[in-house]
Amino acid sequence: MNWLVASCATPNQQFLALARARQAQLTKPPQALGTLETIAIRLAGLQACEQPSVERVQISIFASDHGIVAEGVSAFPQAVTQQMVANFLQGGAAISVLAKSLQASLEIVDVGILEPLSEQAGLVIQRAGAGTANSLQTAAMTCEQVQLALQAGYAAAERAYSHQAELFIGGEMGIGNTTAATVLYCALLNLSPSTMTGAGTGLDAAGIAHKTQVITQILQRHAACGQDALAWLTCAGGFEIAALTGAYLRAAQLGLPILLDGFITTAAALVALKLQPALQDWLFLSHTSAERGHQSAITALGLQPLLDLNLRLGEGSGAAIALPIMRQACLLHNQMATFAEAAVAGKLR
Numbered sequence: 506m507n508w509l510v511a512s513c514a515t516p517n518q519q520f521l522a523l524a525r526a527r528q529a530q531l532t533k534p535p536q537a538l539g540t541l542e543t544i545a546i547r548l549a550g551l552q553a554c555e556q557p558s559v560e561r562v563q564i565s566i567f568a569s570d571h572g573i574v575a576e577g578v579s580a581f582p583q584a585v586t587q588q589m590v591a592n593f594l595q596g597g598a599a600i601s602v603l604a605k606s607l608q609a610s611l612e613i614v615d616v617g618i619l620e621p622l623s624e625q626a627g628l629v630i631q632r633a634g635a636g637t638a639n640s641l642q643t644a645a646m647t648c649e650q651v652q653l654a655l656q657a658g659y660a661a662a663e664r665a666y667s668h669q670a671e672l673f674i675g676g677e678m679g680i681g682n683t684t685a686a687t688v689l690y691c692a693l694l695n696l697s698p699s700t701m702t703g704a705g706t707g708l709d710a711a712g713i714a715h716k717t718q719v720i721t722q723i724l725q726r727h728a729a730c731g732q733d734a735l736a737w738l739t740c741a742g743g744f745e746i747a748a749l750t751g752a753y754l755r756a757a758q759l760g761l762p763i764l765l766d767g768f769i770t771t772a773a774a775l776v777a778l779k780l781q782p783a784l785q786d787w788l789f790l791s792h793t794s795a796e797r798g799h800q801s802a803i804t805a806l807g808l809q810p811l812l813d814l815n816l817r818l819g820e821g822s823g824a825a826i827a828l829p830i831m832r833q834a835c836l837l838h839n840q841m842a843t844f845a846e847a848a849v850a851g852k853l854r
């Protein structure tokens with residue numbers, strides 16, 4: 506599929522330079538607003554404008570089921586995936602509350618939960634299958650399925666772009682998906698299952714030991730994938746991770762900045778980065794997840810998290826919680842007075 510490897514848009518160097526110069530003139534000691542300055546400068550370059558903004562935001566949550574759940578790798582039953590999708594749609598989930606308070610547009614994309622829900626407002630049905638296969642026995646997805654799931658993400662980024670979103674947030678829901686994400690980290694970053702495997706939704710020590718074993722076996726089973734990111738995505742799953750991969754790549758191609766959420770969305774970003782390294786320019790990372798392994802992954806990817814609040818929910822919730830920081834960074838950049846405007850004396854030396 507051609508679009509997967511198409512170039513990302515290029516940050517605008519002129520607006521980057523303008524934004525840097527403006528930050529140096531605002532009434533504060535140089536760099537006193539730290540990372541908030543970097544956020545505003547980066548956004549000005551990405552949005553190619555003098556006044557960056559992340560007021561208009563689309564949150565797309567991709568939901569899907571995982572065959573690997575049969576191996577006892579999650580603390581929660583598989584049915585929770587579909588039940589939480591219903592909860593998102595009814596407004597009762599964390600992301601529902603956050604999206605509403607942020608006035609962000611929220612859509613749920615069913616890319617392959619076991620039993621589809623009926624058509625309703627807020628639900629996009631673009632299924633690549635009914636749950637993935639058990640990756641311990643076979644590839645989680647067929648080649649056709651991975652393309653369908655990538656395409657569902659592509660379509661979500663296109664919707665965000667056509668609705669004039671200024672930022673794209675991807676979320677996910679899928680019981681078992683920390684196993685798939687951990688396989689991708691270990692395979693593509695050469696990290697070990699014993700350091701990368703965590704509790705997910707809340708496994709105890711014995712549960713984590715078993716999950717580590719399962720992940721080790723999945724890695725052995727599909728070792729022939731080598732360093733091929735698309736092959737690993739196909740073998741490990743899941744549909745929602747593939748959809749996130751597609752969404753991130755398409756968003757960057759369209760010139761839409763991306764705010765990553767937690768452990769699973771970062772794994773999708775890893776696959777996307779392997780396919781298109783220039784995606785890096787378009788990524789902001791909201792937080793360090795409490796899921797074991799996320800810190801190592803972030804370090805390996807050279808991403809800078811905005812927050813560390815011990816979150817490990819998913820759904821895009823960490824990104825939603827970090828969004829106000831990005832909004833404040835833009836307001837400060839756009840509305841603070843310069844030294845000249847406010848008649849404040851500049852730095853002596």
Ligand SMILES: O=C(O)c1ccc[n+]([C@@H]2O[C@H](COP(=O)([O-])O)[C@@H](O)[C@H]2O)c1
Nearest residue numbers: 579679681682683705706767768794819
């Ligand atoms: O975002 C995170 O960092 C995160 C960390 C651990 C678990 N989750 C969520 O929990 C589910 C996967 O956990 P598990 O234990 O079933 O693999 C899935 O629905 C994720 O959204 C999310």
Ligand SMILES: Cc1cc2nc[nH]c2cc1C
Nearest residue numbers: 581585589706818819820
């Ligand atoms: C209740 C619940 C809510 C979630 N939201 C994202 N992943 C989740 C996993 C569980 C178990």
